[in-house]
Amino acid sequence: xxxxxxxxxxxxxxxxxxxxKNIFIxxxxxxxxxxxxxxxxxxVDKDGNIYAVNINQDGTxxxxxxxxxxxxxxxxxxxxxxxxxxxxxxxxxxxxxxxxHNVLKIDLKTKQVGILAHVPGMNQPNDLAIMSNxxxxxxxxxxxxxxGQIWKVTHDGKAGLLAKDMGTTNGIEVSPDEKTLYVNExxxxxxxxFDITPQGTLANKRLLIKFEDGxxxxxxxxxxGNLYITRHGLGTIDIVSPEGKVIQTVKMKxxxxxxxxFGGKDGKTCYVTLxxxxxxxxxxxxxxGREWKMMKEFK
Numbered sequence: 001x002x003x004x005x006x007x008x009x010x011x012x013x014x015x016x017x018x019x020x021k022n023i024f025i026x027x028x029x030x031x032x033x034x035x036x037x038x039x040x041x042x043x044v045d046k047d048g049n050i051y052a053v054n055i056n057q058d059g060t061x062x063x064x065x066x067x068x069x070x071x072x073x074x075x076x077x078x079x080x081x082x083x084x085x086x087x088x089x090x091x092x093x094x095x096x097x098x099x100x101h102n103v104l105k106i107d108l109k110t111k112q113v114g115i116l117a118h119v120p121g122m123n124q125p126n127d128l129a130i131m132s133n134x135x136x137x138x139x140x141x142x143x144x145x146x147x148g149q150i151w152k153v154t155h156d157g158k159a160g161l162l163a164k165d166m167g168t169t170n171g172i173e174v175s176p177d178e179k180t181l182y183v184n185e186x187x188x189x190x191x192x193x194f195d196i197t198p199q200g201t202l203a204n205k206r207l208l209i210k211f212e213d214g215x216x217x218x219x220x221x222x223x224x225g226n227l228y229i230t231r232h233g234l235g236t237i238d239i240v241s242p243e244g245k246v247i248q249t250v251k252m253k254x255x256x257x258x259x260x261x262f263g264g265k266d267g268k269t270c271y272v273t274l275x276x277x278x279x280x281x282x283x284x285x286x287x288x289g290r291e292w293k294m295m296k297e298f299k
Contacts (some may be wrong), residue, residue, distance in 0.1 A: 044263035053082035084127035171219035216261030262289020
């Protein structure tokens with residue numbers, strides 16, 4: 001009897017996966033070859049449009065409608081090239097500018113590009129995670145040395161180093177309750193979890209999961225706390241539970257999965273950038289995204 005109850009609870013928590021059709025099946029969102037091989041950083045606005053970096057040429061940001069129509073939204077200032085994108089308010093999004101050591105702030109309506117933080121001590125800001133209070137966490141890899149750091153940037157642009165002497169920090173995400181920060185190390189194949197203290201520092205570093213093969217790039221949480229990790233080189237998305245167990249693997253059409261976000265009318269559509277195919281693919285999942293739900297609260 002106890003086993004039956006536990007199984008029922010598991011199915012309820014996962015929205016009864018067996019009752020849904022066409023989930024975890026990858027299809028094309030955009031045409032192959034529209035982006036450069038630095039295709040990265042998908043994020044979704046309040047209207048369901050997707051934004052990704054480096055369409056046609058590096059230094060651009062694309063706007064993509066939910067049905068896959070692409071336009072160049074803007075071109076960044078000379079010398080700037082974007083990577084991770086995160087929305088931090090209704091009409092504001094942030095971009096990791098890995099060439100100029102910046103976190104950029106962009107107005108969705110006016111397309112004005114400003115610098116939220118310029119941090120010369122960064123190797124190259126790579127990906128971003130954001131909390132509801134506007135605090136940004138930034139991964140900062142040094143690919144040449146296979147090392148990395150984690151930075152915090154507050155809503156008023158103050159930057160501080162939170163962790164150093166790590167591996168090649170890449171994907172980064174906050175848990176739904178905003179008490180845990182997850183960071184992966186692409187070369188070392190580790191995913192670490194940290195407690196986020198009330199003061200915004202990091203504590204209690206522990207290993208969530210270590211993979212034996214393949215790389216890792218961007219990753220995002222659903223609203224249940226499961227991590228969707230892009231397995232760069234393997235062409236999959238591994239969905240990892242908060243306990244560090246792989247609970248689902250989604251096979252994409254391309255191999256170089258670089259980043260992922262949630263969108264769609266219910267937050268259960270995943271958009272994935274593919275650097276080998278230079279396009280975006282999409283698939284449906286069973287839980288909405290953590291950040292998608294957070295954006296619904298933005299004024």
